[in-house]
Amino acid sequence: MTAALEVRHASKVYGSGPTEVHALRDVDLSVERGELVAIMGPSGSGKSTLLTIAGSLEDATSGEVVVDGAELSRMSRNDRARLRRRSIGYVFQDFNLLPGLSALENVALPLELDGIGARAAWATALESLESLGLSDRAGHFPDQLSGGERQRVAIARAIVGNRHLLLADEPSGALDSANSEAVMRLLRAACKGGVAGVVVTHDAQLASWADRVVFIRDGRIVDQTAQPPSPDSLLSSHNES
Amino acid sequence: MSVRHALLALLSEGPKYGLRLRQEFEARTGEVWPLNIGQVYTTLQRLERDALVESDDAQGDGPQNVFRITAAGRRELDEWLRTPPDTLSPPRDELVIKVQVALRVPGVDVHDVIQAHRRHLVETMQRYTHLKAEGSEDDVGLGLIVDAELFRLEGVVRWLDAADARLQRLPAAGLVEMAYEQGQHKAVRR
Numbered sequence: 001m002t003a004a005l006e007v008r009h010a011s012k013v014y015g016s017g018p019t020e021v022h023a024l025r026d027v028d029l030s031v032e033r034g035e036l037v038a039i040m041g042p043s044g045s046g047k048s049t050l051l052t053i054a055g056s057l058e059d060a061t062s063g064e065v066v067v068d069g070a071e072l073s074r075m076s077r078n079d080r081a082r083l084r085r086r087s088i089g090y091v092f093q094d095f096n097l098l099p100g101l102s103a104l105e106n107v108a109l110p111l112e113l114d115g116i117g118a119r120a121a122w123a124t125a126l127e128s129l130e131s132l133g134l135s136d137r138a139g140h141f142p143d144q145l146s147g148g149e150r151q152r153v154a155i156a157r158a159i160v161g162n163r164h165l166l167l168a169d170e171p172s173g174a175l176d177s178a179n180s181e182a183v184m185r186l187l188r189a190a191c192k193g194g195v196a197g198v199v200v201t202h203d204a205q206l207a208s209w210a211d212r213v214v215f216i217r218d219g220r221i222v223d224q225t226a227q228p229p230s231p232d233s234l235l236s237s238h239n240e241s
Numbered sequence: 242m243s244v245r246h247a248l249l250a251l252l253s254e255g256p257k258y259g260l261r262l263r264q265e266f267e268a269r270t271g272e273v274w275p276l277n278i279g280q281v282y283t284t285l286q287r288l289e290r291d292a293l294v295e296s297d298d299a300q301g302d303g304p305q306n307v308f309r310i311t312a313a314g315r316r317e318l319d320e321w322l323r324t325p326p327d328t329l330s331p332p333r334d335e336l337v338i339k340v341q342v343a344l345r346v347p348g349v350d351v352h353d354v355i356q357a358h359r360r361h362l363v364e365t366m367q368r369y370t371h372l373k374a375e376g377s378e379d380d381v382g383l384g385l386i387v388d389a390e391l392f393r394l395e396g397v398v399r400w401l402d403a404a405d406a407r408l409q410r411l412p413a414a415g416l417v418e419m420a421y422e423q424g425q426h427k428a429v430r431r
Binding site for chain 2: 040222
């Protein structure tokens with residue numbers, strides 16, 4: 001299977017001289033379609049920097065990022081912007097919905113920015129909202145939605161159209177546990193549908209929804225989980241006790 | 242959880258056969274905690290001995306025997322439901338001891354030890370979450386049990402994160418020892 005995202009030997013340095021900060025150091029990461037990977041680490045460990053570099057929101061100081069087989073450093077500025085609009089969906093802790101637009105308009109926006117006509121964009125956006133159980137909220141503005149609903153709209157926007165890569169930064173940080181679980185079920189379902197997903201978090205419960213958890217510390221990947229064994233092993237351990 | 246009190250709770254709904262008690266126990270614990278029928282009958286015998294349940298046939302505990310809760314059994318169940326679990330035991334957690342010991346063993350990086358445990362805990366949490374994700378959202382029994390385990394394990398991971406950060410703030414190996422010993426002295430004086 002082709003990796004939807006490959007980060008090769010990526011490093012990121014902010015500032016220079018005595019104020020130099022090494023946010024990432026020689027990081028390798030590969031995520032395939034259908035896979036949900038969590039990047040787990042404490043504040044300041046470099047996990048959000050890794051996500052912004054993977055999503056082409058920021059450049060690595062050295063190393064390479066490959067999305068769907070295309071090396072970002074070889075692409076023009078316009079091509080990279082197009083890749084971000086078409087292939088990559090972003091979900092942030094504070095939702096980042098535009099307050100003056102309805103849920104439907106927020107979801108349709110990336111399609112319209114990509115040159116798709118309003119009628120077609122709205123039809124596709126409505127399908128995305130419907131898939132997340134939000135069709136009755138399409139005309140509501142963000143301030144008329146609950147926190148959980150806003151994040152579901154943000155996920156609808158992130159997966160609208162034909163996105164291959166879904167990047168989420170603490171997507172349930174502002175939500176209660178029931179809404180957090182709903183958000184992670186949706187992200188997991190999107191990945192099972194063929195999208196490659198990366199979630200960065202410091203929260204172990206959130207990370208446990210992933211197929212693979214990568215641990216980052218001081219800008220380096222220090223460890224990762226093995227393929228999780230079958231839940232049957234939980235049953236046998238209870239039998240033994 | 243106490244199997245004894247779980248059986249009393251099931252019998253509080255009405256008289257039941259041993260086999261049915263086993264099936265209902267497993268269904269309500271989301272089948273995460275299987276019981277063998279021998280465990281069910283042994284527990285029922287003890288409950289009967291303590292006059293907390295009674296059966297139709299005092300001579301045997303075969304599959305045809307129906308059990309019912311007594312008034313004393315209802316009082317016992319009610320008291321158990323309201324009794325807080327033991328949360329005041331002294332901290333003798335094995336993981337806490339391992340991290341404290343790792344701090345003192347030459348050549349061992351305590352952060353590596355913490356990470357090994359963190360990874361193991363997250364892998365266990367992945368298995369529970371997978372169980373929840375694959376199960377029906379309407380399966381309340383499974384959801385309650387899996388969530389309880391997930392919150393417990395998350396608490397342990399958060400303790401590891403806090404321990405990691407606390408140890409990271411210590412400037413040098415010599416000070417680690419000093420800080421440790423000062424802490425021990427304070428603990429002893431307390």
